[in-house]
Amino acid sequence: MTGFFEKHRKLFFYLIAGIAFITIYAYNLLTPYLSDDYAYLIDVRKAHSLTDLVRQQYGEYLSNSGRIIGQFNVRLSLSIDKQIFNVINSLMFLLLVFLIYANIQKRKKYDSFVLLTILSFLWLFSVEFGQTMLWICGACNYLWGSVIILLFITVYRRLLQQPDRRHAVLVGAGMFLLGVLAGWCNENTSGGGLFLVLLYSLNFWTDRRKEKRKTVYPFMVSGIAGMCCGLLGMVMAPGVRKRSATMSEGDEYTGIVGLLSRAYKVIVNMHELFLVLMIMAVLILVLLSLQGKLKTFARIRTNDTVLFILAFLATSFVLALIPTPANRAFFGAGVFLMIACVQGIVEAREQKELAVQLLTCGLVSALCMILFFTYVENLVDLARIYREENERIALIEAEHGENEDGIVVIPQFREEFRTVYSVAHDSDLTDDKEYWINHFYEIYYDIGNITAIPRDEWDVRYGSRE
Structure with a gap:
């Protein structure tokens, strides 16, 4: 081999x-x-x-x-x-x-x-x-x-x-x-x-x-x-x-x-x-x-x-x-x-001591195995975050066209999808329309006010759109 x-x-x-x-x-x-x-x-x-x-x-x-x-x-x-x-x-x-x-x-x-x-x-x-x-x-x-x-x-x-x-x-x-x-x-x-x-x-x-x-x-x-x-x-x-x-x-x-x-x-x-x-x-x-x-x-x-x-x-x-x-x-x-x-x-x-070779090869092999599972698990979480962000943008754009007042409420990212491989949860929108990231979304998408609430609460109020 x-x-x-x-x-x-x-x-x-x-x-x-x-x-x-x-x-x-x-x-x-x-x-x-x-x-x-x-x-x-x-x-x-x-x-x-x-x-x-x-x-x-x-x-x-x-x-x-x-x-x-x-x-x-x-x-x-x-x-x-x-x-x-x-x-x-x-x-x-x-x-x-x-x-x-x-x-x-x-x-x-x-x-x-x-x-x-x-x-x-x-x-x-x-x-x-x-x-x-x-x-x-x-x-x-x-x-x-x-x-x-x-x-x-x-x-x-x-x-x-x-x-x-x-x-x-x-x-x-x-x-x-x-x-x-x-x-x-x-x-x-x-x-x-x-x-x-x-x-x-x-x-x-x-x-x-x-x-x-x-x-x-x-x-x-x-x-x-x-x-x-x-x-x-x-x-x-x-x-x-x-x-x-x-x-x-x-x-x-x-x-x-x-x-x-x-x-x-x-x-x-x-x-x-x-x-x-x-x-x-x-x-x-x-x-x-x-x-x-x-x-x-x-x-x-x-x-x-x-x-x-x-x-x-x-x-x-x-x-x-x-x-x-x-x-x-x-x-x-x-x-x-x-x-x-x-x-x-x-x-x-x-x-070339056997113990050193075993230790170093074993360490890298173990890290590669850990990496495989880490990669797959977080890939799925990133896909979920990506899907939810696209859903939120679609909601914003739809509300922008339908409501004259331009007020839109969107769901926050699900907490169970949080991962170190994404900054999404660290800078998520909040229920405060004056919050800094809410303000950026409002300007970029030309909406009067945008607020975000937990996903479960949003589903109860507005119905799941999945």
Whole structure:
């Protein structure tokens, strides 16, 4: 059996990649416009050209958010057909998978084991999957942003491995531009990416200095400078200052006490979001230590598992500097931790002890089995949510045509369909017509008032329309 898989290694690798695309595409198909998508849809439909979208984004930069890259991608995505976005977003997910794969050292060529490990980790352990991978406003900021940041890190690491390249000026200019994009994606993830690049640069400088070889190259300076420029452009935006001031108004503590309070909340969030992954990371570090791969400081400082764990910690704890963020802000930190775990598993498997092989293969096999059942169960829930949202839109459009007063009552999503793979229940309409999401629906569908009540109550009042 092993010989058969080895013989057809390339075929199985691309077969898994194809299945990965189909599975995420199905979830994208079953994710309608939700939450803030409607706020941007209202804005985007006022634009008649790309220039108008740029003007809108500049206005948001001044008033609300410094994330020009992510937020402009939101506007572009909402200006095209949703079916086109479904394909693009599925490809971005696959690109994230391959970028993580590219950052795993010591793997085999066409390593299906590593690919399956990455896929199972992303599906099972990603932070708020529905908010960060599928919802348009979230995916453009977190999934797409992480792809850009990881692309920069991947290219930078490849250049460090072969620094003496031709066309140094062109490479340096390209790295500056890519660095600006990577730095302007997401506050804490871009910062974590910059921290990781600095660690790799420091290791490169230290090793080359010992060898009495050239220690600094143009692409290193330009790439890091680009990331710094992008990061500063984002965090210094007028809109960020205004938003931070608004979010800080309810803070009970300020100064050092406030910082410690926010650090405590970060630790609580890390416990809730990453407990399983952190346990894996600790066990992997213990195993690598027992195998003698972390004997000296030189080995520790150059170990990829250790470096990505440090990036995870930096990306998480930097959030203590700002008012308490949503859980999805930890998405990039989770990606770094997943890379650390996958890298550690691959390193541990280098030594062919039966116990290690059994442990790692058994772990990934178990995760794949869990993923199968998780995927099917949540696929059904997404289909139910998609059906109910289409029913609600049909009700709104029908009432819009029949009632002069434009008042419509629709059912809320059934609570039993709630899933982490959808943002639907976290931003559902309420019985308060002044609630923010109700207001967006009213404007978008041109209805005077929209309210929503629990499905059971709606069925009693208005009769089931299934």
